[in-house]
Amino acid sequence: MKYRTFALILLTIVYGFNFIDRQILGILAPFIQEDLDLTNTQLGLLIGLAFAVFYTTVAIPIAWLADRYSRVNILSISLATWSAFTALTGLANNFIQIGLARMGVGIGEAGGSPPSHSIISDMFPKEERASALGFYSMGIPLGIMAAYFVTASLMGSSNDDVDWRQIFIFLGVTGILLAVIVKLVLKEPVRGSMEFDSETQLEKPPFIDSVKSLLKIPAWWAMCFGIAFASFVSYAKAAFQTKYLIALDPTFDFQTLVIILGIMNGTTYAAGAFFGAKLADKWGSKDIRAYGLLPAIAISLAIPVSLASWWVPSVELHLMFGTVFLLLIGFYLGPSFAIAQTLAPINMRAMSTALFFFILNMIGMGGGPTFAGWLMDVFGEGYTNVESIRYSLSVVTLVFIPSIIAFFVVSKVLPNDWSQAEKRNMELARD
Numbered sequence: 365m366k367y368r369t370f371a372l373i374l375l376t377i378v379y380g381f382n383f384i385d386r387q388i389l390g391i392l393a394p395f396i397q398e399d400l401d402l403t404n405t406q407l408g409l410l411i412g413l414a415f416a417v418f419y420t421t422v423a424i425p426i427a428w429l430a431d432r433y434s435r436v437n438i439l440s441i442s443l444a445t446w447s448a449f450t451a452l453t454g455l456a457n458n459f460i461q462i463g464l465a466r467m468g469v470g471i472g473e474a475g476g477s478p479p480s481h482s483i484i485s486d487m488f489p490k491e492e493r494a495s496a497l498g499f500y501s502m503g504i505p506l507g508i509m510a511a512y513f514v515t516a517s518l519m520g521s522s523n524d525d526v527d528w529r530q531i532f533i534f535l536g537v538t539g540i541l542l543a544v545i546v547k548l549v550l551k552e553p554v555r556g557s558m559e560f561d562s563e564t565q566l567e568k569p570p571f572i573d574s575v576k577s578l579l580k581i582p583a584w585w586a587m588c589f590g591i592a593f594a595s596f597v598s599y600a601k602a603a604f605q606t607k608y609l610i611a612l613d614p615t616f617d618f619q620t621l622v623i624i625l626g627i628m629n630g631t632t633y634a635a636g637a638f639f640g641a642k643l644a645d646k647w648g649s650k651d652i653r654a655y656g657l658l659p660a661i662a663i664s665l666a667i668p669v670s671l672a673s674w675w676v677p678s679v680e681l682h683l684m685f686g687t688v689f690l691l692l693i694g695f696y697l698g699p700s701f702a703i704a705q706t707l708a709p710i711n712m713r714a715m716s717t718a719l720f721f722f723i724l725n726m727i728g729m730g731g732g733p734t735f736a737g738w739l740m741d742v743f744g745e746g747y748t749n750v751e752s753i754r755y756s757l758s759v760v761t762l763v764f765i766p767s768i769i770a771f772f773v774v775s776k777v778l779p780n781d782w783s784q785a786e787k788r789n790m791e792l793a794r795d
Contacts, residue, residue, distance in 0.1 A: 371550060372499060375480045379503030379527020380510060381539050382476050385450050386415070386729075387511040388535065391622060392528040394610055396462070399528070400548040404744070406459055411603045414463050416730030418470035420722040427478035427718030430509050433481035436488060436550045437499070442479075444543035446472025450646060451536025454529035458752055469557040474718075481717040485705045486553040493705055494648065494655070497699025498555040498641020505633030505694065508602070512626025516619050526618070577709060578716055584707045587656070588723040590770035591700040593763050594663055595728025597670065597736075598693050600760045603733035605686075608753045612678045624683060630689050636662075636694020644699040652782050655703055656774030659696030663768050666692040670761045674754045696771070703774070707785045736760050 389396070389411050398409050430438050449468030454460035480500065488496040518534065519526045578584055609621060640658065647654035666689055673685035708716030736756050743752035 367551070371487060372484060372496060374546065374550060375484065376500050378439065378476065378542065379480065379500060380507030381443065381447070381542060382473050383504050383507030384511040384514070384535060385446065385539075387508045387602060388409075388515065388531060389453075389466075391511060391515050391530065391606050391625075392526065392601070394607050395526045395528045397607075398425045400456070400458060400462065402459060404737040404740040405734075406737075408603065408734040408740075410459075410463060410466055410694055412599070412733035412737075413730045415466045415470040418467045418728070419474050420725045422471045423474035423478055423721055424715070425719040426475045427715045430475075430479040430482055431712060431715055432739035434552050435483050436547065436552050438475050439479045439483075439550070440543045442472050442475025442548035444472075444540050446470075446476070447536045447539025447543065448472070450534070450539060451533045454532030454536070457517040460464070468586060477721055478715070478717040481701065481705055483550075483553055485772050491645070491649070494641045494698045494702035495646045497701035497705065498637055498644075501637045501641070501694075501697035501701055502634045502711070503677045504697065505637060505690070508633070509626040509630030512591045512622040512629065516622045516626070518617055519622075559795055563741070571792075575715075575719065576621055578719055579713060581707050581781050581785075583656070583703060583778040584716070584720075584768045586773040586777065587700050587703045589727075590656075590659060590767050590774060591696055591720075592724045592727035593767035593770065594659070594693065594696055596732040596763045597767075599729050600736035601670070601689075601757060604736060604753060604757065608674075608750070608757075609679050609682065611749045611753065612682070616679050621679070625686075628683065628687050633690035633694045636691040637697045638694075640695030641698025641702070643695075644702065650697075652779050653775040655699040656776075656778055659699055659769050659773035660775065661743075662692045662695035663764050663771065667761060667764050670764070671758055674757050674761075704776070706767075707781055709785075709788055732760065732763075 393407055393411070396402065397404075402410070426438060426442070446469045449465050449472055452468065453462060453465040456465055459775070481497065484496050484500055485493060514535065515531060518531050605625070606621070609616065610618065628776040640662065644655050644658050646657065669685055669689045669692065673682050673689060676682055676685060704716050739756035739759060740752045743755045747755065
């Protein structure tokens, strides 16, 4: 096995741990909510805004460091930090305490993706970058699957016997051990090694210059909003799916449910991410607009599927529609990650990911669950628990529409921005 393949797998596992922590809060939401006596709005804040604000803002200065110093060191320290706060989440006794723990997790996870994206881009040429980043993005579905499996393996024999605190502590300790492995075995690649024949001393631009450079790229902007609005829907759905299914059919065995949801995420969502990236590279080699068109088409198909999933009468039918939904939303990950890295100047790649994730997660992660939880409390005044979730998530699904528009804009402006990026990189090589 080549080293770069091993490194990509290890980085994907780290990314998976990132999403294990995020998803586990949504899976265990009914039990945490009951134990700590939280409202739907408070629960949405914990899953969304309380985490996202710190995750997105801290990522920017960390990315500035990652463009200058050892990305491996930053990644391992960040992983150890968020894992420690994950363990502390299991010790919380009220909304304030668990909120502070979630903020700490957000600060740690801020140092995960920017250095990882930059490392991958220095190991794979641009012709393979969407595929490599698409593989890396499979850490999302695989992490989510692992979160469900961990829950199923550590819960008791009945729906009422779920020790959510034990699960958070177990995950935190495991993540700290993984941080040690990352530090010991991962090597720091040469910056720009896939663009240049030999090591080149790249200028380190000031922070403000980095931001200005990226914000002048129309396709980069449009891609950010496209994936952000799409994630607004997917994060909201993930945050309240188990709560909805328990309310829809309280007799359905919870352990069986989380195993099924884990398999769905680890197969169909992962397949969408993998094949979406492969298709984008293949189609994109003939028509660069594919990196925008493919996500737009997939998300368009996801709208009726998502709406149907909330209105079918049984858990089984919801899971069937949910499987198709996961396949479709996986398609936009690889193309979006590739755009963020390829359009960015080589010496700003970590910053590109950080700013990209700032927009993505403030809107998607911060807005989706928070808005959905607030809507549930609003609809809950006149409807049953099941109905309030249905109405809330149906409204949220319509946020896919601006995402589709944004990705069509990407397809229109990307050819020019892609060629301009290639020219910039050649100028950096000559300088």
